[in-house]
Amino acid sequence: MQNKESDGKQLTAxxxxxxxxxxxxxxxxxxxxxxxxxxxxxxxxxxxTARQPPEEPNSAHQFIEADITQPHQVDQLAHTIHERFGGLDILIDNIGGVTAPRGGFSCLTDQDWEQELQLNLLATIRLDRALLPHMLAKKSGVIIHISSVAGVKPVWNHNLAYAVSKAGLNAYSKALSNELAPQGVRVLTVSPGATNTPLMQGLIQKVAATSGLSAEETFHQMAAQVGGIPMGRMAEPEEVASLVHFLVSPAASYLTGANYLIDGGTVPVV
Structure with missing residues (x-):
């Protein structure tokens, strides 16, 4: 059987x-x-990897339970990957989320800030540090950091600590890309806007419960705080996945260091 020429749809032979x-x-x-x-x-x-197994296991995926906010579990994860798979070609640093309370700076304690930084920034840095040596040894690899439009357009009363942690991730990602590009490893950032995930739906329901608005009204009110979404809807997770797939494919071989906003036009910059 002969292999077809790559058109960006396949990652491998x-x-x-x-x-x-x-x-x-x-x-x-x-x-x-x-x-x-x-x-x-x-x-x-x-x-x-995640702290808990998937509710609907996919036989195509290899699951390794780990909490990568814990340094010793990052080391164990990296060891397991090296022993079982010989290292990585692609690393998608997707872990993250909003854990701090809403309401602005006066509502945030040192613990809130530390927890947000651990989850959204330091966990990623640790994992990169643990898994990069294999990529550098073979002079190839792709790292994608999943950030957020909050990193460039924060909403003070909804996601202040989260936004700061994602802004830090953006700066780290850019610096890392410059360091690693001469060594054959590409580093890119993907920053989704509002995306139709269980986490986002839970946030909308939580805000709706305290505001007396419907979930739909709450979403539009939250969107208005960031200037609106010109496309008028949230992204679907599969749309973000399609962008990531392109960025790790051979079709994107000259791309590194950029932050790709996938936000339906939310961020009003050229």
Missing amino acids: VPRSRRKTALVTGGTKGIGKAIADKLSEAGAQVII
């Missing part, structure tokens, strides 16, 4: 021994799950 190996953190639900599914469909061997 057909033989199993030459499949690309990818890790998706937070890969059991939402955007992470959509990315893991997309990469599997494209022919990659996909490892997913």
Whole structure:
């Protein structure tokens, strides 16, 4: 059987021994799950990690339980990946979320700030540090940091600490890309806007319960605080996954260091 020429749809050649190996953190639900599914469909061997197993296991994914906000669990995860898979070709740092209370700076304690930074920034830095040596040794690899439009357009009464942590991730990602580009490793950032995930739906329901508005009214009110969404809807996780798939594919081989906003036009900059 002859291999077809790559058109960006496949990540690897057909033989199993030459499949690309990818890790998706937070890969059991939402955007992470959509990315893991997309990469599997494209022919990659996909490892997913999270603190709890997926509710609906996918036989195409290799699940490793880990809390990567804990340094010793990051080390164990990296060791397991090296022993079982020989390292990675693709790393999708997707873990993250809003854990701090709403209401602005006066509502946030040191613990809130530390927790947000651990989840949205430091966990990613630790994992990169643990898994990069293999990529550098073979002078190839792709790292995608999943950030947020909040990193460039924060909403003070909804996501202040989260936005600051994602802004830090954006700066780290850019600096890392400049360091690693001469060594054959590409680093990119993807910043989704409002995306139709269980986490987002839960946030909308929580805000709606305290405001007396419907979920739909609450969403439009929240969107208005960031200047609106010109496309008039949230992204679907699969749309974010399609962008990530392109960025890790050979079709994007000259791309590194950029932050790709996938926000329906929310951020009003040229």
